Amino acid sequence: xxxxxxxxxxxxxxxxxxxxxxxxxxxxxxxxxxxxxxxxxxxxxxxxxxxxxxxxxxxxxxxxxxxxxxxxxxxxxxxxxxxxxxxxxxxxxxxxxxxxxxxxxxxxxxxxxxxxxxxxxxxxxxxxxxxxxxxxxxxxxxxxxxxxxxxxxxxxxxxxxxxxxxxxxxxxxxxxxxxxxxxxxxxxxxxxxxxxxxxxxxxxxxxxxxxxxxxxxxxxxxxxxxxxxxxxxxxxxxxxxxxxxxxxxxxxxxxxxxxxxxxxxxxxxxxxxxxxxxxxxxxxxxxxxxxxxxxxxxxxxxxxxxxxxxxxxxxxxxxxxxxxxxxxxxxxxxxxxxxxxxxxxxxxxxxxxxxxxxxxxxxxxxxxxxxxxxxxxxxxxxxxxxxxxxxxxxxxxxxxxxxxxxxxxxxxxxxxxxxxxxxxxxxxxxxxxxxxxxxxxxxxx
Amino acid sequence: xxxxxxxxxxxxxxxxxxxxxxxxxxxxxxxxxxxxxxxxxxxxxxxxxxxxxxxxxxxxxxxxxxxxxxxxxxxxxxxxxxxxxxxxxxxxxxxxxxxxxxxxxxxxxxxxxxxxxxxxxxxxxxxxxxxxxxxxxxxxxxxxxxxxxxxxxxxxxxxxxxxxxxxxxxxxxxxxxxxxxxxxxxxxxxxxxxxxxxxxxxxxxxxxxxxxxxxxxxxxxxxxxxxxxxxxxxxxxxxxxxxxxxxxxxxxxxxxxxxxxxxxxxxxxxxxxxxxxxxxxxxxxxxxxxxxxxxxxxxxxxxxxxxxxxxxxxxxxxxxxxxxxxxxxxxxxxxxxxxxxxxxxxxxxxxxxxxxxxxxxxxxxxxxxxxxxxxxxxxxxxxxxxxxxxxxxxxxxxxxxxxxxxxxxxxxxxxxxxxxxxxxxxxxxxxxxxxxxxxxxxxxx
Numbered sequence: 001x002x003x004x005x006x007x008x009x010x011x012x013x014x015x016x017x018x019x020x021x022x023x024x025x026x027x028x029x030x031x032x033x034x035x036x037x038x039x040x041x042x043x044x045x046x047x048x049x050x051x052x053x054x055x056x057x058x059x060x061x062x063x064x065x066x067x068x069x070x071x072x073x074x075x076x077x078x079x080x081x082x083x084x085x086x087x088x089x090x091x092x093x094x095x096x097x098x099x100x101x102x103x104x105x106x107x108x109x110x111x112x113x114x115x116x117x118x119x120x121x122x123x124x125x126x127x128x129x130x131x132x133x134x135x136x137x138x139x140x141x142x143x144x145x146x147x148x149x150x151x152x153x154x155x156x157x158x159x160x161x162x163x164x165x166x167x168x169x170x171x172x173x174x175x176x177x178x179x180x181x182x183x184x185x186x187x188x189x190x191x192x193x194x195x196x197x198x199x200x201x202x203x204x205x206x207x208x209x210x211x212x213x214x215x216x217x218x219x220x221x222x223x224x225x226x227x228x229x230x231x232x233x234x235x236x237x238x239x240x241x242x243x244x245x246x247x248x249x250x251x252x253x254x255x256x257x258x259x260x261x262x263x264x265x266x267x268x269x270x271x272x273x274x275x276x277x278x279x280x281x282x283x284x285x286x287x288x289x290x291x292x293x294x295x296x297x298x299x300x301x302x303x304x305x306x307x308x309x310x311x312x313x314x315x316x317x318x319x320x321x322x323x324x325x326x327x328x329x330x331x332x333x334x335x336x337x338x339x340x341x342x343x344x345x346x347x348x349x350x351x352x353x354x355x356x357x358x359x360x361x362x363x364x365x366x367x368x369x370x371x372x373x374x375x376x377x378x379x380x381x382x383x384x385x386x387x388x389x390x391x392x393x394x395x396x397x398x399x400x401x402x403x404x405x406x407x408x409x410x411x412x413x414x415x416x417x418x419x420x421x422x423x424x425x426x427x428x429x430x431x432x433x434x435x436x437x438x439x440x441x442x443x444x445x
Numbered sequence: 446x447x448x449x450x451x452x453x454x455x456x457x458x459x460x461x462x463x464x465x466x467x468x469x470x471x472x473x474x475x476x477x478x479x480x481x482x483x484x485x486x487x488x489x490x491x492x493x494x495x496x497x498x499x500x501x502x503x504x505x506x507x508x509x510x511x512x513x514x515x516x517x518x519x520x521x522x523x524x525x526x527x528x529x530x531x532x533x534x535x536x537x538x539x540x541x542x543x544x545x546x547x548x549x550x551x552x553x554x555x556x557x558x559x560x561x562x563x564x565x566x567x568x569x570x571x572x573x574x575x576x577x578x579x580x581x582x583x584x585x586x587x588x589x590x591x592x593x594x595x596x597x598x599x600x601x602x603x604x605x606x607x608x609x610x611x612x613x614x615x616x617x618x619x620x621x622x623x624x625x626x627x628x629x630x631x632x633x634x635x636x637x638x639x640x641x642x643x644x645x646x647x648x649x650x651x652x653x654x655x656x657x658x659x660x661x662x663x664x665x666x667x668x669x670x671x672x673x674x675x676x677x678x679x680x681x682x683x684x685x686x687x688x689x690x691x692x693x694x695x696x697x698x699x700x701x702x703x704x705x706x707x708x709x710x711x712x713x714x715x716x717x718x719x720x721x722x723x724x725x726x727x728x729x730x731x732x733x734x735x736x737x738x739x740x741x742x743x744x745x746x747x748x749x750x751x752x753x754x755x756x757x758x759x760x761x762x763x764x765x766x767x768x769x770x771x772x773x774x775x776x777x778x779x780x781x782x783x784x785x786x787x788x789x790x791x792x793x794x795x796x797x798x799x800x801x802x803x804x805x806x807x808x809x810x811x812x813x814x815x816x817x818x819x820x821x822x823x824x825x826x827x828x829x830x831x832x833x834x835x836x837x838x839x840x841x842x843x844x845x846x847x848x849x850x851x852x853x854x855x856x857x858x859x860x861x862x863x864x865x866x867x868x869x870x871x872x873x874x875x876x877x878x879x880x881x882x883x884x885x886x887x888x889x890x
Contacts, residue, residue: 164705174707175620179808189673191805203614228634260609262619263708266805360636360711363624
C-alpha cells in the first residue's frame with residue numbers, strides 16, 4: 001500500500017469553510033476530492049476544483065491568488081497541472097505529486113490557515129456549479145467483481161449452475177463505450193433495440209421495457225503502462241488516482257437477445273453516468289480492509305496475489321441507490337432508498353483489476369475508467385440492480401407511495417450515493433451520481 | 446448512395462507521378478487515400494499525406510507551396526483542416542468537403558497539371574516514410590459480419606447449432622480496446638493470460654499457445670451523432686470516411702476461458718493493427734455491389750433496410766492474408782498467401798453497422814473505428830483466421846517451405862492486403878497491414 005495515514009487524515013482537523021465541519025457532510029477537509037466545474041449557465045471554461053463542505057475551491061483562482069506562491073517544486077508542478085480543464089495532466093504526474101497537492105490544499109483549507117482571507121474569493125457554492133467529466137476518458141472497461149451479483153444474475157438464466165467456472169479465477173471484464181459516459185444529472189434516453197420476447201419467432205425494434213440501473217464504483221486511472229508491459233500487482237495501486245460512483249444503465253431485454261456470443265453492446269452503450277467528484281485513494285486510506293476469500297475458494301493465481309494486496313486490498317465504502325419517480329418529484333417527496341451495499345464485498349480488489357487488465361500487455365492510460373461491476377452484497381436486499389431486486393421482473397418492488405417498479409419508467413431519477421465511515425476518522429463522502437430516464441425516440445420500427 | 450461516379454474515377458486519368466501509372470499499382474490517381482506520415486527516423490511532426498504511386502503528397506507542403514491558392518471556399522476549408530496531424534478535423538467537415546478536396550487533389554496530380562513543377566518538392570517516397578495512426582481514435586467497435594466465419598467458429602464449439610439464433614437479425618458487435626491499436630509494422634508481443642486446458646482442474650498463467658490473426662476491414666468514421674439520436678439508415682453512409690485493413694489479433698486459448706458471459710477481453714486487447722492508408726468510400730464508388738440475402742433468410746428489420754441500401758450496399762474488395770515466418774525472412778523468401786476472401790460476402794453492410802450501433806442512442810464520433818469482423822468467404826480456403834484454416838488447430842496448415850502452422854509462432858509476420866479491381870476502372874489498392882509476433886514477457890506465473 002503506497003498511502004499511509006498522515007496529518008491530512010487527522011479526525012480533529014476542521015476547516016474555515018464552516019459547512020465542511022457539519023456532521024454528515026460528504027466533503028470535510030479530510031476528503032478533498034477533485035472535480036471539473038464552472039458556474040452553472042455560464043460559458044466559462046471548465047476548471048478543476050476541490051469540494052470542501054458545500055463549496056468548491058477553484059484551484060486556478062487559488063493559484064492566481066498566490067496561495068501556492070511559497071510551495072516546493074513538487075507541489076508547484078501539481079498545482080500548475082491542476083490549472084487545466086481536465087484532471088489528466090495532474091493525474092499523469094503520479095502519486096508523489098498527488099500527495100503533495102493534497103497536503104498543500106489541506107493546509108490551506110484548515111481552520112487557522114492565514115490563506116482564508118484570499119481564498120474566500122476562490123470559492124463557489126456547489127449549488128451554483130455545473131460539472132463536466134473530470135477527465136478525458138480514453139478507454140472504459142467494466143468489470144464484474146461482485147460474486148453476489150454474478151450468482152444472482154446467473155441463477156436467473158442457469159438455476160442449476162449460476163456461477164460460471166471461470167468466475168473465481170478471472171476478474172471478468174469487458175470493454176465499454178467511452179463516448180456515452182456522462183456526468184451526474186444526465187438525462188438518459190430510453191434506448192431502442194431489438195427485443196425478442198420468449199415464444200415469439202422473430203425480434204422487433206422497440207423501446208427497452210426492462211431498463212435498469214447498476215450500482216457500481218468507478219476507478220479513475222492516473223497512470224498507465226506501455227503496450228506489452230504488464231503492471232505487477234504491487235505496482236497496480238500507484239496507477240489508481242481515485243474512485244467515484246458509476247451507474248451502468250442496462251437494457252435487460254436488449255441484452256438478452258444480443259449478448260451471445262460476444263457480450264453486451266447496445267444494451268449498455270447508450271449511457272453511463274458517473275459522479276462529478278473523484279475521491280482519491282489517499283483519502284480512503286483509513287477505510288482499507290483485509291482481503292479475504294471464503295473457505296474453499298481457490299487462491300488467486302500468483303500474478304494477482306501478494307502479501308501487500310492481501311493485507312489491505314478491500315475498501316469499506318457504503319453504497320446506496322435511491323429512486324425518485326416523477327410522481328414523487330411532483331409531490332416534493334424525497335428519493336426513496338432501494339438498496340444498500342458495500343464495496344468491501346467485491347471479490348476482486350482494485351489492484352487486481354489493474355494487473356489483470358494489463359497481463360495481456362494491454363496498455364492503460366491516465367484517464368481510463370474502470371467500472372467495478374454491480375456491487376450487490378450477500379443479502380437479497382443489498383442487490384445493486386432492479387433485475388435482482390425484482391427477481392427478474394417477477395416480483396415488483398413496492399415503493400412507499402404505492403407505486404411499484406420491476407424496471408425503470410420514464411421520469412424516474414436514480415441516485416447513487418456512497419460514503420466511508422469509521423470510528424476515529426472523518427466521514428468521506430462521494431456526493432452522488434443521478435440520472436433521469438426520458439422517453440425513447442421514435443424510430444421506424 | 447451519396448457518391449456518384451465523376452471525373453476523379455475516370456479510368457483514363459494518368460498522373461505526372463510516373464509510378465502511379467504502373468499496372469497493379471495500389472495508388473493510382475483514381476485512389477488518393479489519406480494517411481499520416483513523416484520521414485522515417487526523423488522527429489518531424491506527423492502530417493497528412495495522399496498516397497500517389499510510390500510517393501506521398503505532403504498536403505501541408507502542397508498548401509504552403511501555393512497549390513491550393515486559387516481554390517473555392519469549400520476546398521479551402523478542407524485543405525486547411527488537412528494541415529493537422531490527424532485526419533479528425535478534415536473528417537469532421539463531412540462528405541461535401543471530402544469530395545471537394547478529392548477533386549482538387551486529383552486535378553493537381555493529373556498528367557497535365559501545371560502544379561507538378563511546384564508539387565515535386567512536396568513528395569516523399571513511401572519507402573522513406575514512417576506512419577502514425579491516421580486519426581485520433583475515440584472508441585473502437587468490432588463487428589462479426591461474416592456469416593461464414595460465425596458458422597465456422599460456431600461449429601467448432603457447437604457442431605449441432607453453429608449459428609446462434611440472433612445472427613441473421615442483429616449485426617453482432619462488441620466494444621474493443623482503442624489504446625492498443627497500432628499501425629502496420631506493429632510488433633505484437635505474444636500475450637500472457639489465464640489458460641485452462643481441457644481436463645485440467647484449474648487455469649494457469651502462460652503465454653498464449655493459440656495466437657491467431659483475423660482478416661478484417663476497418664471502417665473509419667468521419668461523422669457522428671448526438672447522444673440519444675440514432676442515425677437513420679439512409680444517412681449512415683455520410684458518416685463513413687473510408688476503409689482500411691485491420692488485423693484483430695486474437696488469443697484463442699485465453700478467449701475460450703475468459704469469454705463467458707461478457708465476451709472477449711484480454712484475448713483481443715493486447716493489439717490491433719491497421720493499415721496506414723484510408724481509402725475513401727468515394728474512391729470505392731465503382732465497386733459497390735447489390736446487397737442480397739440467401740433465399741429463406743429473414744429480411745432485416747425496417748430500421749436496417751431501405752431501397753438505397755439494398756441496391757448498392759456491398760463492396761467488392763478482394764482481401765488476402767499472407768505469412769512470412771522467421772525462416773522465410775532469413776532466406777529472403779517472400780510472404781506466402783494463406784487465404785483470399787472478399788468483403789462482398791459480409792452479411793451486413795457498412796451502413797447497417799453504423800445505424801445499428803446508434804439505434805440505442807449511442808453516440809458515434811469522427812475518428813471512431815469499426816472493425817468488420819473476420820471476413821471469411823464461403824469456401825474453407827477463404828477463411829480469415831488460422832483457427833478456421835487449421836480446423837481449430839487439429840489440421841496444421843502446410844507452408845511451401847516445409848513448415849506448418851496451427852497458430853502463430855514468434856517471428857511470424859502476418860500481412861493483410863486488399864484491392865478492388867473491375868473492368869473499365871482503375872485498380873484501387875489498400876497497401877498492407879503487417880505485424881510481427883515477438884516473444885511473451887516473463888511474468889511470474
